Amino acid sequence: DTEVTQTPKHLVMGMTNKKSLKCEQHMGHRAMYWYKQKAKKPPELMFVYSYEKLSINESVPSRFSPECPNSSLLNLHLHALQPEDSALYLCASSHLTREQYFGPGTRLTVT
Amino acid sequence: EDKVVQSPLSLVVHEGDTVTLNCSYEVTNFRSLLWYKQEKKAPTFLFMLTSSGIEKKSGRLSSILDKKELFSILNITATQTGDSAIYLCAVDKLIFGTGTRLQVFP
Numbered sequence: 001d002t003e004v005t006q007t008p009k010h011l012v013m014g015m016t017n018k019k020s021l022k023c024e025q026h027m028g029h030r031a032m033y034w035y036k037q038k039a040k041k042p043p044e045l046m047f048v049y050s051y052e053k054l055s056i057n058e059s060v061p062s063r064f065s066p067e068c069p070n071s072s073l074l075n076l077h078l079h080a081l082q083p084e085d086s087a088l089y090l091c092a093s094s095h096l097t098r099e100q101y102f103g104p105g106t107r108l109t110v111t
Numbered sequence: 112e113d114k115v116v117q118s119p120l121s122l123v124v125h126e127g128d129t130v131t132l133n134c135s136y137e138v139t140n141f142r143s144l145l146w147y148k149q150e151k152k153a154p155t156f157l158f159m160l161t162s163s164g165i166e167k168k169s170g171r172l173s174s175i176l177d178k179k180e181l182f183s184i185l186n187i188t189a190t191q192t193g194d195s196a197i198y199l200c201a202v203d204k205l206i207f208g209t210g211t212r213l214q215v216f217p
Contacts, residue, residue, distance in 0.1 A: 033204070042199055042207035043154070056205070090153055092204075099145055100204050102153035 004103035006091050012109045015081060021106045023074040023091030032074040033100065034066060035090040043090055049074060050096065081110045113138040117200055117208035125216055128190050132211045134200035135182040144183050146174055147199045149210070154199055157185070190215045 004025045013019050023032065031050050035043035048056035049068040057066075063085075065077040074091055086109045092100040115136045124130055134144065143161045147154035158167045160176035160183055167174050171190075176183045187194055190213075197210040 042210050044207070045205050048205070088152075094204065097143075099156045099159045101156065104152050 004091060004093055004101050006089075006103035006106050008106055009104065010107050010109075012111060013078065013081065014111055015083075017081075018077070018079045020078065021076040021089055021091075021108075023076075023093075023103055024072055025093040025101070025103075026072055027093065027101065028071075029093035029095055029101075030071060031094045031096050032068060033092040033094075034074070034076055035092065037088045037090055037105070047076075078108075081108075083110050086110045113202070113206055115200060115202050115206050115208035117198075117211050119211060120209065121212045121214075123214045123216065124190055126191055128215075129186065129188045130190060130213060132185040132187075132198050132213070133182060134185070134208055136200075136202050136206075136208075137181060138202050138206065140203075141178070142203050144176055145201045145204060146183070146185050147201065149197045149199055150195075157198075187213075192217055 007022045033048050034046040036046055037043045045058050046060045047066045052068045052071055063080050067075040088105045088107050090105045091103040094100040118133045122130055143159055145159045146157040148157055158174040163176055163178040171188045174185045192215050195213060195215045197212050199207050199210045201207045
């Protein structure tokens with residue numbers, strides 16, 4: 001199984017809502033990543049988890065809260081988002097020194 | 112500040128042409144450089160380079176890294192319309208370049 005799955009595929013939320021994005025992999029990867037990608041821009045790193053511990057937080061606002069409950073799952077909790085947070089949110093996983101596999105992304109629209 | 116720069120930003124060619132995409136980088140602790148192809152959705156992995164001068168090849172695609180001059184190139188020979196995509200390079204899986212948009216016309 002060389003797949004990273006993400007749910008939901010699309011999400012529309014209001015600025016007062018609380019929602020979560022989910023990411024799952026069963027490749028035994030111990031590094032998992034969240035990226036944000038705006039239209040016609042490259043992915044921007046948000047968070048990195050290594051061995052279920054947060055190892056990199058790229059100064060992301062606290063309205064984004066990551067969680068890694070176990071080695072296969074990665075969540076991104078969203079609260080009080082702004083319209084400019086609308087983007088494609090990509091999850092990826094990898095062995096620590098190998099290439100990443102990306103999920104299909106969640107397209108988020110904040111209204 | 113770490114940065115990754117790709118050139119050209121955009122490239123339009125005809126089927127059968129050969130293209131060379133460039134990625135230069137300035138980072139404090141380099142470990143690896145990766146190339147990805149992105150069409151409609153998520154990037155798909157092409158190559159991972161860690162050593163200078165060793166060419167990686169997959170079909171019509173090849174890539175090489177120069178750690179002295181801090182750049183990598185991605186070559187695509189005999190291009191096909193299915194090669195149309197954005198090609199991204201990333202250093203250490205953390206910093207992505209701006210991408211090169213390749214359009215291949217019949």
